[in-house]
Amino acid sequence: MARGDEPDERQTHGGHGDRRRRESRHGEQSVRAGSLLVSATDLVEPTFRRTVVYVIEHNEGGSLGVVLNRPDDTSVHEVLPLWSEIAATPRTLFVGGPVKRDAALCLGTLRVGASIDGVRGLRRVDGRVVLVDLDADPEEIAPLVEGIRIFAGYAGWTFGQLEGELQNDDWIVVSALPSDPIDLGRSDLWAHVLRRQPLPLSLLATHPIEVERN
Secondary structure (H helix, E strand, O other): OOOOOOOOOOOOOOOHHHHHHHHHHOOOOOOOEEEEEEEEEOOOOOOOOOOOOEEEEEEEEEEHHHHHHHHEEEHHHHHHHHHHHEOOOOEEEEOOOOOOEEEEEEEEOOOOOOOOOOOOOEEEEEEEEEOOOOOOHHHHHHHEEEEEEEEEEEEEEEEOOOHHHOOOOEEEEOOOOOOOOHOOOOOHHHHHHHHOOOOHHHHHHHHOOOHHOO
């Protein structure tokens, strides 16, 4: 399940009719950079259960994203002290996924009206969301962003693997808000993202965390 370096034998065999049915079920959305992958209620594999994945890349080579709602106990100050002041609260590392946990990846949300033309260390992902090079100068980046989030590892899919998981109804595809990568002011981002969707999708937000307890 979306382990990145483990190929998935499930491929996209359905025709255009199947694809239309899949997209219609999930709000006519197709995957692109800036999409959110919200784990379906039936997806109980621990790594991705009740997760929200922000898609950074989606092309012929595969897909790459980070899990937004898996905070770690390690503070940003411990590992990257120069970036701590502009890290969004809570100022901890987040577990971006099971691939390359020893590598750091950083997303930021630009301030409204900020321009990144000629700024080294920032690459636009979608809208106001940017990929931040952690070798850049934090003092140059700080005035441009509302905050950053640093992730240990990422989630990756080889070509066709994510399409197979979508056909298997493992993920719900919705659009991200610019604040999503840095916003963890809510106790349950998974439910919050679903709740803001139109009916009937928003009803999934009431799905219990532990089904066996209900």
